[in-house]
Amino acid sequence: MVRPLADRGVGTAASFIAKSFSLDTVSGSEILDISALGLYICFINGKRVGRDILTPGWTAYDARLSYQTYEIGSLLVPGENRIEIWLGDGWLRSQLMWGQFPIYNTWGSQIAALIELRAKAGDAEPVLVTDASWESGELPIRKSGIYFGETFDARIAPTVSAGTEEISFDAARLVAHETTPVRELDALAVTKAWTDAEGRQVFDFAQNIGGYVAIAVTGAAGATVVIEHAEVLDKDGNFYNVNYRTAEATLTYTLAGQGTEDYRPHFTFQGFRYARITITGDAKLIDIKAIPISSVTEQKATFTSGNPLVNRLFLNTLWSQRGNFIEVPTDCPQRDERLGWTGDAQVFAGTAAYLGDVHNFFQKWVRDLMVDQREDGAVPHVCPDPTRLQPEHYPGFFGSTGWGDAIHEVPWQVYLHYGDTAFLKEVLPNMVRWVDFVWSISDGPIVSPPREWGARGFSFGDWLQPKGPSAKPLPTIGDDAAATIYLHIAAKQVAKIAGIVGDTATEQRLAKMADAVKAAFASEFITASGRLAYDDQTSYALAIVHDLIPADKYEATKGYFKHTIDRADRRIGTGFIGTPALLPALIKIGEWGLASEVFLQEEVPGWLYQVKMGATTIWERWDAIQADGSIYNPQMNSYNHYAYGAVCQWLLESVAGFRPEQNDPAFKTVVFEPVILPELSPVAAEHDSPAGKITAAWTITGEAVRYEIEVPAQSRGVLRLANSYRDAMLDGAPVGQVDVALSPGKHTISFNYTPPQRTAREKSRVNANTP
Known part of the structure; x- marks a missing residue:
């Protein structure tokens, strides 16, 4: 390494290292292994190696550093x-990190690179x-940063000015790149452009x-093009990026004055929908386009319905995954966070796991999570965790239930979707340590997290749960x-995982713990009448889903749960963990x-409200x-x-009604169990x-439902129909309701269904004291 x-430290001009070398012959089978501290782009004879972006990627660098392998024979020449x-x-x-306490030099202060070039794969001795x-x-590149953006002066040519030195590096940190590299997706064209009051183009x-953004410009040497980014316009239609906080997210390009010049940044990315261009000097913008990038490059699922807002919601989710699955699953791609x-x-x-192939992506990230676990x-709130090595201003940035x-x-989701039992076994010890940590917060089945940020076991609770009218806020779940x-969820699930991988002792211990938590929850948080202590949507939803x-x-609890929905005017009352x-x-x-x-109500808080308001990705806040x-x-407002x-x-x-069977994962058995909501047909x-x-596809006409499905060739299907479905037929033959075997291929199911109607009394319970 x-x-x-030539490097002068963080926030200064980017540097290069270079070497001339001679080859007697070129076979075309030459292989390059390469990694770096920092980010790298490699060129051989002036041509770029590969098309991956933001290499070597982002890991817990002090323990794990990825390297990439490229076939480079076509770039080499004899001599x-x-x-x-x-x-x-x-x-x-x-x-x-953010605010008054940004962290620099998080995993080191020195950028560096490491390569081995071999005549062919498997050669013991490298050529270079x-x-x-x-x-x-x-x-x-005069300055670059993930949050900062990039400043590029095309008048400056890379010129050798210094040497290099070897630095201490433990090669045991190196791991072959584990996931799909970040790649460019199809470019997006401008759909609308205008000039603002100050003469800037938006x-x-x-x-x-x-x-x-990628641009093409012409003009005189020394002219500059400054590109700013924004997700939204304000209520008056003005460019707005105050929500980026301290992230400058700006590109500055200085022209060389040599014909048409093309530029896109090298070592940064932004989250944006809008770009604002300020030109100083003699320059003209010839072309501009937006280049999405992602580690998830292929779409693996689609969903459409009779409601265009729902269809856009699905697409918004897909775009949010693309924009945030850049090396790690981030919260947002725009502000000083990411x-x-x-x-x-x-x-x-x-x-x-439905929307894209995330098998290796999540494997890689969880391995970093294992490194960052205390x-x-x-388990830390974020991974890779910048606070682990520099905790001074972020003490206790770990240990929240629902997050850890x-x-x-x-x-578990990797197992369900890809059948990866080996990965479950690899992570199981870390899972168990997490469950035992949560139990230890209050030394017992009832967990009472401290309220103070940074205190051991601090919990985010149901983050960003809407509170309802300010005059009389609606109840919200307590942290305890x-x-x-979540202790029950974790103990029960990790017990199940232990059973799958053959760790019977752990399975039995955690199953017993889960039972103890369930009993304690009922005693502590459920009244004699069946009301839950905090009487909020999240409490009921989680308790019902997880059989508490x-x-x-x-x-009785069902009635109280319905009452929380009515009390909120049949709107969402849940945050991150409840929703x-x-x-x-x-x-x-x-x-x-x-x-x-x-689901379908269109006012705030609601999924479709943001779509109505023009969202093209999922918002952080309702x-x-x-x-x-x-x-x-x-x-704190990401779009x-x-x-x-x-x-x-x-x-x-x-x-749509399909899912993997957890006892036969990776869709070797596909369960088909549709919920017919007539408002969404078809x-x-x-x-x-x-x-x-x-x-899977269904339509309902009157009370007649037609459900058409296809079972993959290498799978078996199981059809489960609700008791409320009548006169069911499978491929023209009468069929029962439960666990009907389906052969590979296409099938048509028909049945009759009368949707339930809510009574006027049910809809007027908003002011009732009891369900």
């Missing part, structure tokens, strides 16, 4: 060759390696993305109830009509833009946060699963 002596590696600050040392004989110099690409928040990933992992079992649960929920529920309600109180459970809970208690009403167009507090898009898992698994969905393509 060698560093450029003299030259290799040049550009290096940028990247995640290694440019700003991470990095050592202190390499040269270095500064680049036209461009609308009609889609919020994670990526960057961190791998564990809570977001935990609730979204199931949806993510000695006592606490990513350590078991993400591998949320944490206790005693049988003798179930009917994925809300509609499944309503379906589970048989309130299909109420689930449809909650009320990110008010009904009058005014912007919510920009201190590209995928967490609430977890509802798409429900759309596919319940509404519904059609498909998923390109590891076992092959799954399709």
Whole structure:
């Protein structure tokens, strides 16, 4: 590993290292292994190696550093060759974290690179390696940073000005790149452009993305083009990016004055829909386009219905995944954050596995999560965790229930979708440490997290749960109830995982723990009448979905749950951890009509409200833009946060009606169990699963339902029909309701269904004291 002596530290000009070398012959089979501290782009004889972006990627650099392998025979020539590696600050040392306490040099202060070039794969002796004989110099990239953006002066040519030196590096940190590299997706054209009052050009690409702008310009040397980014316009139609906080997210290009000049940034990306261009000097913009980038490059699922807003919601979720699955599953791609928040990933992992191939992506990220896990079992709020090595201003940035649960929920979803039992076994010890940590917070089955940020076991609770009218806010779940529920979820799920991988002792211990938590929850948080202590939507939804309600109180609890929906005018009353459970809970208690009403209502808070307000990705907050167009507090207001898009898992698994069977994962057995919501007819969905393509589509005409499905060739299907469906026929023959075997191929199911109607009395319960 060698560093450029031309480098002057974080926030200064980017550097390169280079070497001329000679080859007697070129076979065309030459292989390059390459990695870096910082970010790199490699050129051989002036041509770029590969097309991957933001290499070597983002990991817990002090323990794990990825390297890439490229076939480079086509770039080499017999005789003299030259290799040049550009290096940028990247995640290694440019700003991470926010506010008054940004962190720099998070995993090191020195950028550096390492290569081995071999005549062919498997050769023991390399033809070329990095050592202190390499040269270095500064680049036209005068400054770059993940949050900052990039400043590029095309008048400056890379020129050798210094040498290199070897630095201490443990090669045991190196791991072969584990996931799909970040790549460019299809470019987006401008759909609308205008000039603002100050003469700056504003461009609308009609889609919020994670990526960057590419421009073509002509003009005189020294003229500059400054590109700023924004997700939204304010209520008056003005360019607005105050919500980026301290992230400058600006590109500055200085022209060389040599014909048409093309530019796109090298070591950064932004989250944006709009770009604002300020030109100083003699320059003209010839072309501009937006380039989305992502680690998830192929779409694996589709969903359409008779409601255009729902269809756009599904597409918004897909775009939020693309823009935030850039090396790690981040919360947002725009402001001074862009961190791998564990809570977001935990609730979204199931949806993510439908929308794209995330097997290796999540494996890689969870391995970093294992590195970042603290000695006592606490799992960090974000991963890779910038605070682990520099905790001074962020003490205790770990240990929240619902967030740390990513350590078991993400591998579980990987198992369900890809059948990866080995990964479950690999992560199991870390899962167990997490469960034991949560129990230890209060030394018992009831978890009472401290309120203070940074205190051991601090909990985010149901993050961003709407409170209702300010005059009389609606009840919200307490941290103790949320944490206790999640301890039960974790203990039960990790016990199941232990059983799958053959660890009987752990299975039995954690199953016993789960039972103890369930009993304690019922004693502490469920009244004699069946009401839950905090009497809020999240409490009921999670308790119902995870079977925490005693049988003798179930009917009464259902009534109280419905009352929380009515009390909120049949709108959402859940935040990050409650929202994925809300509609499944309503379906589970048989309130299909109420689930449809909650899902389809178009006012805030609601999924379709943001679509009506012009969203092209999922918002962080239900009320990110008010009904009058005014912007919510920009201190925490992202317009590209995928967490609430977890509802798409429900759309596919319940509404379209297909899911993997957990006892036969990876869609080797596909369960078809549709929930008919007439307001959504016609519904059609498909998923390109590891076992092959799954399709499902239904229409309802009057009371007649036609359900058409396809079972992959290598799978078996199971049809489960609700008791409320009548006169069911499978491929023209009468059929029962439960677990009907389906052969591979296409099938048509028909049945009659009378949707339940809510009575006037049910709809008027808003002011009732009891259900």
